[in-house]
Amino acid sequence: MKIAVVGTGYVGLVSGTCFASIGHEVVCIDNNKDKIDNLNNRGVIPIYEPGLEDLVKQNVAEGRLEFTTDLKAAVAASDVVFIAVGTPPRPDNGQADLKYVYQVAEEIGEAIDGFTVVVDKSTVPIGTAEEVTAIIEKVNPEADFAVVSNPEFLREGFAIDDFLNGDRVVVGVENSQAEELMKEVYIPLEKRGVQVLMTRVKTAEMIKYASNTFLATKLGFINEIADLCEKVGADVDQVAHAMGMDTRIGAKFLQAGPGFGGSCFPKDTMALEYIAKENGCDLSIVKATIDSNVNRKLRMAEKVAEALDGSLEGKTIGVLGLAFKGNTDDTRESPAIAIIKEMQKMGASIKAYDPAAIEEAKHELTDVKYGSDEYSVCDNADALVILTEWTQFAVLDLELVKAKLNNPILVDLRNLYSVAEVTTKGLKYYSIGR
Numbered sequence: 186m187k188i189a190v191v192g193t194g195y196v197g198l199v200s201g202t203c204f205a206s207i208g209h210e211v212v213c214i215d216n217n218k219d220k221i222d223n224l225n226n227r228g229v230i231p232i233y234e235p236g237l238e239d240l241v242k243q244n245v246a247e248g249r250l251e252f253t254t255d256l257k258a259a260v261a262a263s264d265v266v267f268i269a270v271g272t273p274p275r276p277d278n279g280q281a282d283l284k285y286v287y288q289v290a291e292e293i294g295e296a297i298d299g300f301t302v303v304v305d306k307s308t309v310p311i312g313t314a315e316e317v318t319a320i321i322e323k324v325n326p327e328a329d330f331a332v333v334s335n336p337e338f339l340r341e342g343f344a345i346d347d348f349l350n351g352d353r354v355v356v357g358v359e360n361s362q363a364e365e366l367m368k369e370v371y372i373p374l375e376k377r378g379v380q381v382l383m384t385r386v387k388t389a390e391m392i393k394y395a396s397n398t399f400l401a402t403k404l405g406f407i408n409e410i411a412d413l414c415e416k417v418g419a420d421v422d423q424v425a426h427a428m429g430m431d432t433r434i435g436a437k438f439l440q441a442g443p444g445f446g447g448s449c450f451p452k453d454t455m456a457l458e459y460i461a462k463e464n465g466c467d468l469s470i471v472k473a474t475i476d477s478n479v480n481r482k483l484r485m486a487e488k489v490a491e492a493l494d495g496s497l498e499g500k501t502i503g504v505l506g507l508a509f510k511g512n513t514d515d516t517r518e519s520p521a522i523a524i525i526k527e528m529q530k531m532g533a534s535i536k537a538y539d540p541a542a543i544e545e546a547k548h549e550l551t552d553v554k555y556g557s558d559e560y561s562v563c564d565n566a567d568a569l570v571i572l573t574e575w576t577q578f579a580v581l582d583l584e585l586v587k588a589k590l591n592n593p594i595l596v597d598l599r600n601l602y603s604v605a606e607v608t609t610k611g612l613k614y615y616s617i618g619r
């Protein structure tokens with residue numbers, strides 16, 4: 186199957202490369218010439234995703250994957266064209282900004298040659314497939330095409346595995362010819378045991394928002410339970426473990442922390458709330474999840490202050506973690522960034538380290554010193570604060586940490602350690618919900 190993917194970001198590049206790795210002939214398109222040259226000539230990929238660089242190089246070498254800025258030629262030669270460009274939230278009301286999707290839809294419309302399936306892979310509001318259809322019909326009334334919805338369920342840092350071994354593929358399609366082609370696209374995954382669900386277009390668009398918003402709500406719930414656990418003297422990790430034993434609840438996404446971040450949960454919850462408002466529907470639980478998460482990130486700075494006798498004024502804080510989660514360089518809506526800014530407002534000086542996200546963080550932070558490793562930020566710091574769940578932060582030499590700190594204080598907002606592990610090393614330990 187000849188596939189084109191427009192957009193070489195977290196979704197487009199992973200999807201295109203994985204489509205090639207399951208046997209399709211794939212052209213990934215981007216309007217950023219430098220990105221494309223780097224991908225074609227140097228095998229340099231524009232994002233941090235474990236395993237992706239090797240997979241790109243392997244599929245390029247085997248002739249199933251190439252990169253171009255020439256959308257027209259790529260679309261004309263393809264049976265299925267995936268739209269995988271950004272849909273950022275509007276800053277004022279959280280509505281998904283579809284200008285990139287619509288721009289690409291126009292360009293695709295002009296380039297269509299022969300029956301073509303146009304796929305919304307980007308997370309788009311319910312009803313967008315109809316808009317894309319209208320745009321293509323307008324720019325090319327002769328075009329023989331169908332627009333389908335095929336939302337992604339990829340977690341950054343685990344995206345390749347989530348694509349190749351995901352729980353399900355969802356395709357929203359209402360055209361038999363398009364349905365046949367989409368079935369052909371995903372046959373290799375079905376053979377690996379991945380379930381492929383065919384449904385109506387708007388249902389597929391809703392499945393994506395409902396899934397992400399539910400996961401965000403599950404996180405918001407356990408984070409609030411953690412706060413109550415601290416007050417009543419319960420252990421939230423054990424509460425979550427026991428809750429997860431109930432298969433109706435499930436063990437995943439019950440790790441209490443500083444709040445959720447990333448390019449999806451904050452964006453998708455706000456977009457769904459906006460869609461609901463537009464349709465006269467009050468999703469009060471979604472709104473509560475959004476508000477609870479925003480407030481949480483700010484309250485975490487107060488938690489650090491409490492560990493330092495109530496004030497951060499003039500204090501130096503060593504920080505481990507800048508990315509919104511471990512295994513990524515992405516700092517979009519990162520709790521770490523929000524918490525650092527809040528601690529700076531409270532008068533703290535920050536020294537931070539992250540294995541992958543320092544360069545990204547520099548675009549969002551000022552007056553932060555950056556360390557070369559997880560121990561350099563401890564030198565003469567008044568406390569060490571863990572903000573991102575990188576594995577290497579869970580196996581620190583706590584005696585070395587203690588020796589470097591001015592005060593033996595560890596604030597662990599990801600519960601990477603047990604209380605005993607830390608206190609037996611002579612450190613005061615503050616964590617979430619315990």
Ligand code: UDX
Binds near residue numbers: 397446
């Ligand atoms: C998410 C969805 O998981 C994925 O299915 C969708 O396609 C895109 O959005 P992602 O944003 O990459 O993926 O990150 P995810 O792994 O879901 O984590 C989101 C946030 O929740 C991170 O800040 C993470 O630290 C936090 N989190 C996650 C917790 O605090 N506790 C958990 O138990 C899990």
